Amino acid sequence: MPSGPPIGEREREILTAIVETFIATGDPVGSRTLARSNREGLSPATIRNVMADLADAGYLEQPHTSAGRVPSSEAYRYYVEQLTGRASLSQEDQGIIKDSLHGVSDVQEFMERTSRVLSLISHNVGITVAVGGPKNALEHVYFSRLGDQKVLAVLVTRSGLVRDRVLRLDLPQADLDAAARFINDNFRGWTMEAMRAELARRLEQERSEYDRLMKSVEQLYRQGALIADETAQVVFVEGASNLVTGEQDRQRLQELLQTLEEKKKIVELLGAYLDAKQEAVRVVIGLDEALPSMRNFVLIGAPARVGDDVMGSLAVIGPTRIDYQHTMTAVSYIARLFDKILNESE
């Protein structure tokens, strides 16, 4: 618990130093080490006193008596809060990002490459989600007969996402065209959610007086041609191999990887923590509340938007011992780039 008060200037400085040292080395940090690197020449003893206070306040933990101190979640939160955020990305990183994202005009492809680039730059797990959910605005649909009893449904959202699905349905192409025209004419620009609701309402109401057109539409609707559920989300997870270098034991590592394989959970995770309204990069420390296997892991993410439309989110997941400054800068940089690139190509 952040028993807030006991954080004065000196405490702040020492806590920061501890966090940074621990992030750099991974070993519990002791008063000696700290005294050496501290610019005001404080003695180990003094530092010990401060450390004891910080430990009481819940910012530090001790693996065992004769070891140094390790930052608690609270400490990381505090540390992140007091980061200025003024840092900028190295030329090299900017280069990597730009090379990798150059010339992409497709949201999905952008997402895919971004997850890779995030993992490359952060040396952790890069994740992107392209929302395909109910909030998306419909651009248009397209149906096409495929073989004998199959129909291909293609759905394009305003955000440029393309989703397709093969349905078991036996309708002539003419009917499909009519249905597509109907939907496109009536619902272009609607959110998927609203469209589905309205469509359901109409189908219900006019049930008695169905004409051929509405019958086709109903069939398509029932078969899920208007893809809008969470399966429509596209998730890219890259760099899981980076987790191997961490200090977890086998057991934990496996659980971790398993979790990352469950795309659904990942979507939920990002959904729960990344508020679409927020502007900036968000850091969530203590992921174990949502996902037990993610104990000691943090999420650093931001919404991916073009203008005011939220297209999805991008994030890095890594151990609490991550380079916050660098990762935050990278995430923020790419988020801005996303807006810029996709905006100008509109």
Next chain:
Amino acid sequence: MPSGPPIGEREREILTAIVETFIATGDPVGSRTLARSNREGLSPATIRNVMADLADAGYLEQPHTSAGRVPSSEAYRYYVEQLTGRASLSQEDQGIIKDSLHGVSDVQEFMERTSRVLSLISHNVGITVAVGGPKNALEHVYFSRLGDQKVLAVLVTRSGLVRDRVLRLDLPQADLDAAARFINDNFRGWTMEAMRAELARRLEQERSEYDRLMKSVEQLYRQGALIADETAQVVFVEGASNLVTGEQDRQRLQELLQTLEEKKKIVELLGAYLDAKQEAVRVVIGLDEALPSMRNFVLIGAPARVGDDVMGSLAVIGPTRIDYQHTMTAVSYIARLFDKILNESE
């Protein structure tokens, strides 16, 4: 090297027993253990003699002097060869597979679920590839204006694969429709390869007398609307987390996971070893020739076909210490199911 000769009945039996014991336990197997489980009551000493012969012939290896023997790649090859293949899948496994694949009519979705189900059943890595390459026959294309200077190209192959791409292009919808009609009318049923070649030829030849239509077609072609390169392959890799339980050290594990993340290499691997013409399940032992990080790993795969058309491949990758019989049966079962399900839904 398989100095072929010294494999008589007794040798065969002992070699098989060694392989099976090693697969079951993971420990080098010694003459004692073997003598105990051997049904004809051979003494350890006799077995030792046989084992020495087998070692000379290259079928067994010794980690160190006072340890038991471990099967060599050659031994596994031999072992697999003499498997009857008569085994059938447990009801339970059949249930898992059917539940998971039930009602799927979309090749891509089938592939996706299959990779998952393969990893589940084999407790190893399940991989599927949907070929989108030059050999695929075109079903139809569809172009649609998207925003101001973008065009969405959707390409459907005979095999039911849907590929889309966003192009930077500024053509009116009418022109796009005309181009699509032209391509569909002229090239439906052609392989992507043939179509591209013919199109290139025509564009070259008639360069002087271009009309509006051919100009649109050329632009679309140049922008890559007729997706047929290897990026059109879709790869699904599931169950990488299963590798953690193996006995590799961290270093190897990480390399392994990295390799699995490189979809391109995986496609090449399957391509190199899984011959489209082959009917049955194929087992490749010694993957390190192709991928150094895959030392001690094997590939158990089969082509995924519907009738005579190859849609891709499915495979399991796991350590040499994999349950061959079970995995082979599972792969073969799913391959047959693939044909059956997608055939009847045509």
Next chain:
DNA sequence: ATTAGCATTCTAGAGCTCCGAGTGCTAAGC
């Protein structure tokens, strides 16, 4: 051709010691 017996080899693991890092406390110093 098998097998029993035996000397030999080699590893994994248990037990042990010792070193170093770190702590908290107390008493002295500025």
Next chain:
DNA sequence: GCTTAGCACTCGGAGCTCTAGAATGCTAAT
């Protein structure tokens, strides 16, 4: 009154030795 030096104490980890057990290969007997 804050800071620091000094000191006794704690504890984990590295390194060492030693042993038990599992295998082996060979030889000689059956």
